[in-house]
Amino acid sequence: MSEPPNPLGARIRRVRRSRGLTLAQLAVAAGLTHGFLSKLERGLASPSMASLGRITVALGTSQVELLAGDERDVETTPGAPVPEAVHRAGEGPTGLYGLGRARLLTTGDRRLQPLLFEGENTDPGEFYQHAEDEFIHVTAGTVVVDRGPQGVVTLGPGDSLYLGGGTPHRWSTGGPEVYRLFIVKENPRASSLSSRPTSS
Structure with missing residues (x-):
């Protein structure tokens, strides 16, 4: 199709x-x-x-x-080598990511989706939940991550958090300043290339 x-x-x-x-x-x-x-x-x-x-x-x-x-x-063809790519500073699509803004640092159906995020929201907004794992590293500011039943954790510069697939999560600033994150997500598209459903 x-x-x-x-x-x-x-x-x-x-x-x-x-x-x-x-x-x-x-x-x-x-x-x-x-x-x-x-x-x-x-x-x-x-x-x-x-x-x-x-x-x-x-x-x-x-x-x-x-x-x-x-x-x-x-x-990309399932099982085929993923071509290397260089992305220069400032390159990559940018736009809304939850209640902040982000820049994607890769293109194509790669297994990982690294991105840079910046926010200053005091309201954590709605929970996000997806099957893929997600890694968060704080590069500036303080961020409060609400993991639903797993509790709330506060992260500062240099701190990291690994979220397993299925973990509900949302975050907000832990102070008056802008916070910045380096995030790596698994790509749902790439992880399903070899088992793509054929019906709606």
Whole structure:
């Protein structure tokens, strides 16, 4: 089956499938209609930023990752060597990531997605939860990470946190200053290349 022509719609569809969600399940989780999401995935509709925000929370991903789909979705053959790539300072797609902003530091379907994040939100917002592991390293400021049932942990410069897949998490500033994180996530698209579902 060919992918939809719209990069954003294609990306949403692939992440949804990697999560094992049907359109109907995503519609309920995001509070949007099945018909709208179907049109969106087929490139026949465009989401508002509010709708896109709901979709990212439901998928456990971020707006910058979805919006950068046209630059990132260069498919690789399962089992083939991943080509090396150099990314210079300041390069990479940037955009919203939760309640802050981030820059992606890779392109293509690589197994890991490193990014730089910056935020100053005092409200942690909604919990994100996804099957992939995630590593967080604080480079500046103080961040309070709420891990739901696993409790709250406060991190400062030089501190790191490894979040296992399935761990609910959200974070906010632990002080008045901007905090900066280096984050490495597993790529749901790359991890599912060899077992891509074939039905909605």
